Amino acid sequence: MQPASEIDTEGRELAQLVADFPGFRIWREDVCGRVRYIALSQHPDLRPHTVITADLAELREALARGQRVPGWPQPTFSPAAPSVARIYDHVLGGKDHFPADRAAARELLERFPEVAQIARANRAFLARAVRHVARQQVTQFVDLGAGLPASPNVHETTRQVIPGARVAYVDNDPMVLAHARAVLAVDDQVAVVAGDLRAPAAVLADPALISLIDFSKPVCVVLASVLHFLPAQQADAAVAAFREQMSPGSYLVISVGTSSGTDPELIRCLQATYAGTAPVTARTEAEITSWFDGLLLARPGLTDVWAWRAGQSRQAHRPPQSRARFVVGVARKPSGPGPWRP
């Protein structure tokens, strides 16, 4: 018979595994005096599907292997190295950045000053897009690659239309998460979720996300100014995973830099600015259009960031001469089979 102290230790380790791998159902079985542990994935894309072992350490290793984010390392907090979120915050005129971020931003803006105007146009588009979706009575929003708080934040805009709107902010940068928890998580209808778009199944299985957002009801998935920081295959997989999960009546909001119509020198410059931080990947307009496959693009379709339903502010955000193109789209998942009318 196993001593009680060993059973206690095992119980604690098992409880820790359950807490560390929320996308899995994990339990202990005792069959004819032989103990085994079983982990079952709770999401079709979350690997490994099943693990059965008598050894808790082996179980942890197998689950961790399946969860490892492929490709570039996860961001860690280091004021010495520029970060995607802090460079963007500086370009927008925010206050959460360090000398390394300011130096990287300065080098970029000296050569391509229009990048600052595009960043501001992107924030303005984001507010217009989520307001439009909230007006369609969608009450749940998932902001993926949410960034450092920048007013108006998504929950502030949506709540002007729907006071009880639920918003989940997801990011993989520890500084973004810390600031978001301090500034954005104003009540229990706002969640801040640590998640990496390179592992979308793990994000979709995160208990903090699914306890707030019900994907069986319409939801607005926002991917603003983040997909160009992922390699092409991972960006495609992330969009497909969320698009698949969205129920009819849901919306997909995307803004992203494109290689179509952008000076290749700017793309090289961005790749140098973010070297060691994120793999800047510029996609063609046709590739970006394919992210909306099976969805109904709202008018005016995929268009330049400053032009989407901008009304009077159209000229305010249009750079006089831009060597950069940044495109946006807002699309709804229809119910029933197509064809669909715009």
Ligand SMILES: C[S@@+](CC[C@H](N)C(=O)[O-])C[C@H]1O[C@@H](n2cnc3c(N)ncnc32)[C@H](O)[C@@H]1O
């Ligand atoms: C340029 S900011 C955009 C912020 C906001 N979405 C906006 O449009 O104003 C990009 C954000 O995406 C986050 N990000 C980059 N790669 C990511 C990934 N693989 N998973 C999750 N977040 C990521 C960065 O940490 C950063 O906060």
